[in-house]
Amino acid sequence: MNKEKQMKLEASGWKIGSVDEFLELSQEETEFIELKLSLSQNLKERRQSLRLTQKDFARMIHSSQSRVAKMEAGDPAVSIDLLVKSLLALKTSKKKVAGMLPH
Amino acid sequence: MNKEKQMKLEASGWKIGSVDEFLELSQEETEFIELKLSLSQNLKERRQSLRLTQKDFARMIHSSQSRVAKMEAGDPAVSIDLLVKSLLALKTSKKKVAGMLPH
DNA sequence: TGAAAAAATGTCAATTTCGACATATATTCA
DNA sequence: TGAATATATGTCGAAATTGACATTTTTTCA
Numbered sequence: 441m442n443k444e445k446q447m448k449l450e451a452s453g454w455k456i457g458s459v460d461e462f463l464e465l466s467q468e469e470t471e472f473i474e475l476k477l478s479l480s481q482n483l484k485e486r487r488q489s490l491r492l493t494q495k496d497f498a499r500m501i502h503s504s505q506s507r508v509a510k511m512e513a514g515d516p517a518v519s520i521d522l523l524v525k526s527l528l529a530l531k532t533s534k535k536k537v538a539g540m541l542p543h
Numbered sequence: 544m545n546k547e548k549q550m551k552l553e554a555s556g557w558k559i560g561s562v563d564e565f566l567e568l569s570q571e572e573t574e575f576i577e578l579k580l581s582l583s584q585n586l587k588e589r590r591q592s593l594r595l596t597q598k599d600f601a602r603m604i605h606s607s608q609s610r611v612a613k614m615e616a617g618d619p620a621v622s623i624d625l626l627v628k629s630l631l632a633l634k635t636s637k638k639k640v641a642g643m644l645p646h
Numbered sequence: 647t648g649a650a651a652a653a654a655t656g657t658c659a660a661t662t663t664c665g666a667c668a669t670a671t672a673t674t675c676a
Numbered sequence: 677t678g679a680a681t682a683t684a685t686g687t688c689g690a691a692a693t694t695g696a697c698a699t700t701t702t703t704t705c706a
Contacts, residue, residue, distance in 0.1 A: 468628070468631040468632055468634075471631050472627065472628055472631055475627065493681085493682060493683085494682070494683065494684095495681095495682080495683090498665095502665085503664085503665065503666095504664095504665050504666055504667080505666095505682090505683075505684095506665085506666075506667080506668095506683090506684080506685075506686090507663095507664075507665065507666085508683090509682095509683055509684055509685080510684085510685085512683090512684095513683095513684075513685090517662075517663060517664090518663080518664095519622060519623070519624050519662085519663060519664090519693095520622070520623045520624045520627060521622050521623045521624065521663095522663080522664085524575065524578065524623060525571065525575055528571040528574050528575055529571055534574050534577070534578065537578065538578070538581075541582070541627065542627060542630050542631055542634065596651080596652060596653085597652070597653060597654095598651095598652075598653090601695090605695085606694085606695060606696095607694095607695050607696055607697080608652085608653075608654095608696095609653090609654080609655075609656090609695085609696075609697080609698095610694075610695065610696085611653090612652095612653055612654050612655080613654085613655085615653090615654095616653095616654075616655090620692075620693065620694095621693080621694095622663095622692090622693060622694090624693090625693080625694080
């Protein structure tokens with residue numbers, strides 16, 4: 441794990457007070473966070489490529505603009521379930537989604 | 544979607560009162576459920592192949608035997624987050640556990 | 647067989663995640 | 677530029693998910 445990745449995670453709100461604390465993240469915790477960020481980024485790219493605003497997309501999935509923003513920001517208080525449901529709503533293929541999950 | 548798959552979903556507790564109701568599941572809802580069942584089955588296979596009891600595995604992931612049973616049963620009230628965390632936990636410690644086993 | 651171990655099922659209070667709303671900040675473009 | 681549009685951030689009560697526990701059912705195997 442390099443410095444860049446660390447900054448990225450910290451910037452997304454994952455409670456990381458210091459480098460020491462950060463280094464205490466177990467491998468599976470790190471993998472879990474990275475998986476969520478991967479889903480977040482994929483979602484944002486897909487929504488943007490479809491020229492949808494967060495507001496319009498929120499309507500599509502019966503949610504709110506603020507929650508979409510949090511999804512795309514990789515907010516820790518957003519579940520994988522919601523991210524996956526959102527990706528499926530954008531007709532992301534099952535195969536693609538599966539590829540983002542652990543094998 | 545064939546009859547067999549339908550029975551499988553119904554047996555797992557997904558609220559499906561009638562065929563009509565079942566057929567109203569949107570494609571993304573169906574895909575979401577199937578994805579979760581896939582993770583469930585994968586988890587059960589992995590745990591069993593490692594010769595772990597639900598109780599022992601529950602300890603590994605700081606959860607309970609009953610929750611593990613529900614995960615593996617594809618219970619709707621289990622999140623993908625928990626399933627993924629569990630899968631990651633197994634992968635991480637696979638070598639260690641395997642080393643404790645005969646041959 | 648039958649007793650012990652494993653797994654399944656039901657319930658519950660605590661915690662987490664939810665949509666919604668208010669509002670601040672950023673981006674777009676005439 | 678500046679106003680309109682889009683996105684980000686903080687908070688809240690409601691709803692969903694959690695680990696734990698009790699109990700029942702199933703499986704294992706001597």
